Amino acid sequence: xxxxxxxxxxxxxxxxxxxxxxxxxxxxxxxxxxxxxxxxxxxxxxxxxxxxxxxxxxxxxxxxxxxxxxxxxxxxxxxxxxxxxxxxxxxxxxxxxxxxxxxxxxxxxxxxxxxxxxxxxxxxxxxxxxxxxxxxxxxxxxxxxxxxxxxxxxxxxxxxxxxxxxxxxxxxxxxxxxx
Amino acid sequence: xxxxxxxxxxxxxxxxxxxxxxxxxxxxxxxxxxxxxxxxxxxxxxxxxxxxxxxxxxxxxxxxxxxxxxxxxxxxxxxxxxxxxxxxxxxxxxxxxxxxxxxxxxxxxxxxxxxxxxxxxxxxxxxxxxxxxxxxxxxxxxxxxxxxxxxxxxxxxxxxxxxxxxxxxxxxxxxxxxxxxxxxxxxxxxxxxxxxxxxxxxxxxxxxxxxxxxxxxxxxxxxxxxxxxxxxxxxxxxxxxxxxxxxxxxxxxxxxxxxxxxxxxxxxxxxxxxxxxxxxxxxxxxxxxxxxxxxxxxxxxxxxxxxxxxxxxxxxxxxxxxxxxxxxxx
Numbered sequence: 001x002x003x004x005x006x007x008x009x010x011x012x013x014x015x016x017x018x019x020x021x022x023x024x025x026x027x028x029x030x031x032x033x034x035x036x037x038x039x040x041x042x043x044x045x046x047x048x049x050x051x052x053x054x055x056x057x058x059x060x061x062x063x064x065x066x067x068x069x070x071x072x073x074x075x076x077x078x079x080x081x082x083x084x085x086x087x088x089x090x091x092x093x094x095x096x097x098x099x100x101x102x103x104x105x106x107x108x109x110x111x112x113x114x115x116x117x118x119x120x121x122x123x124x125x126x127x128x129x130x131x132x133x134x135x136x137x138x139x140x141x142x143x144x145x146x147x148x149x150x151x152x153x154x155x156x157x158x159x160x161x162x163x164x165x166x167x168x169x170x171x172x173x174x175x176x177x178x179x
Numbered sequence: 180x181x182x183x184x185x186x187x188x189x190x191x192x193x194x195x196x197x198x199x200x201x202x203x204x205x206x207x208x209x210x211x212x213x214x215x216x217x218x219x220x221x222x223x224x225x226x227x228x229x230x231x232x233x234x235x236x237x238x239x240x241x242x243x244x245x246x247x248x249x250x251x252x253x254x255x256x257x258x259x260x261x262x263x264x265x266x267x268x269x270x271x272x273x274x275x276x277x278x279x280x281x282x283x284x285x286x287x288x289x290x291x292x293x294x295x296x297x298x299x300x301x302x303x304x305x306x307x308x309x310x311x312x313x314x315x316x317x318x319x320x321x322x323x324x325x326x327x328x329x330x331x332x333x334x335x336x337x338x339x340x341x342x343x344x345x346x347x348x349x350x351x352x353x354x355x356x357x358x359x360x361x362x363x364x365x366x367x368x369x370x371x372x373x374x375x376x377x378x379x380x381x382x383x384x385x386x387x388x389x390x391x392x393x394x395x396x397x398x399x400x401x402x403x404x405x406x407x408x409x410x411x412x413x414x415x416x417x418x419x420x421x422x423x424x425x426x427x428x429x430x431x432x433x434x435x436x437x438x439x440x441x442x443x444x445x446x447x448x449x450x451x452x453x454x455x456x457x458x459x460x461x462x463x464x465x466x467x468x469x470x471x472x473x474x475x476x477x478x479x480x481x482x483x484x485x486x487x488x489x490x491x492x493x494x495x496x497x498x499x500x501x502x503x504x505x506x507x508x509x
Binding site: 097123128129133 | 337339342343344346387390392394395396397398399401403405447448449450452459461
């Protein structure tokens with residue numbers, strides 16, 4: 001009883017067959033990349049809510065939003081916009097920054113609320129597809145209460161590169177247009 | 180009239196044949212009927228008294244059973260039962276047991292092999308930005324169980340196009356410990372189809388250089404880096420592979436791996452992209468292509484052994500022995 005002896009051609013053929021079966025799915029899989037499914041920046045997203053019997057999301061018009069100390073005093077949102085949510089980018093080179101919500105509407109002209117963020121920017125490697133992003137660990141958030149009633153931070157107080165609402169700005173009802 | 184005269188002889192001959200036909204049918208019927216009802220009265224003669232012996236003279240199973248009952252026996256190193264005739268010392272193997280393949284056809288330590296995985300090295304030549312290579316030591320037990328230890332070195336340096344960093348992971352060692360199971364364990368050891376498990380472990384550093392971040396609203400262009408972070412990773416691999424002898428003691432083989440991270444250090448500034456020995460963190464599939472050098476530790480000793488097998492089923496002489504080289508395939 002002698003087991004068959006195979007020549008080197010058979011061996012190479014077996015190896016080549018298995019190679020093909022192995023490489024093909026890997027090659028096909030390698031062609032697809034997940035890409036950066038998250039964002040490449042971490043910016044707090046704030047939503048406006050009206051305080052009433054039951055707090056609800058609202059769209060606000062007649063407000064200007066800008067950062068204090070921004071070179072050029074650039075306004076990020078102008079009063080002619082109807083805003084349900086606003087992005088409030090934080091300065092990456094500092095540990096605090098202030099944002100102003102100025103009201104330009106009848107009865108509230110000249111009023112403004114200031115939001116002061118205190119945080120630690122942490123440079124974070126997210127992935128090979130998204131690269132490096134600053135995450136912000138929020139230590140405290142202070143604000144004036146002319147029109148703003150209160151602000152809530154959603155989640156773990158860390159601003160990630162995920163496009164979700166991290167802040168809820170509850171406003172007194174008067175200047176707010178119901179959604 | 181002429182018509183009547185012409186038919187008459189034929190009818191006469193038919194009438195003459197009818198009794199003869201009936202007689203033959205009667206005789207045949209009686210003969211077949213008598214066979215079914217025949218009764219035989221046994222008569223004891225010298226021939227009939229030895230009839231059962233003569234009838235089973237060639238029944239090797241019966242003969243073997245009688246021999247087993249009167250003989251001592253032992254198990255040889257191949258797992259065969261060897262019967263010893265206590266009168267003349269003849270040894271023979273029960274052919275019915277030879278037909279069943281022994282549980283362990285090959286010796287405990289069939290061979291040792293040392294392999295070099297060149298997959299990452301080849302892939303780097305085609306643009307892969309990570310990996311280096313590893314060496315494996317594998318013991319082949321009974322051509323079936325193959326405990327394996329692998330040690331290797333890995334590194335990475337990658338600057339993706341249109342992104343804002345250079346990932347750098349300096350040379351770091353990794354280890355894998357596990358075993359393979361040769362599915363073709365009773366076949367030629369030159370061809371092995373292996374399924375196995377590994378636990379992999381690595382401790383390594385990684386850093387990100389040349390990080391550029393632009394903060395549009397605050398008009399900040401930042402050039403920075405993430406300093407070296409240390410990390411420890413452990414993972415599990417499920418392997419499927421093929422090993423084929425090419426020439427002499429040289430073999431080659433593919434291993435196809437599905438791996439899953441079991442533990443990875445937490446990192447304040449982001450998890451690593453590349454883990455030595457594992458590959459990129461987001462991928463669950465990896466491959467290896469290794470060249471092996473096999474040291475035939477137990478195979479040589481085994482190859483010279485020959486076993487005498489009494490092939491009682493094919494020989495009228497029960498003492499005749501057939502030489503079978505069960506290791507001829509080696």
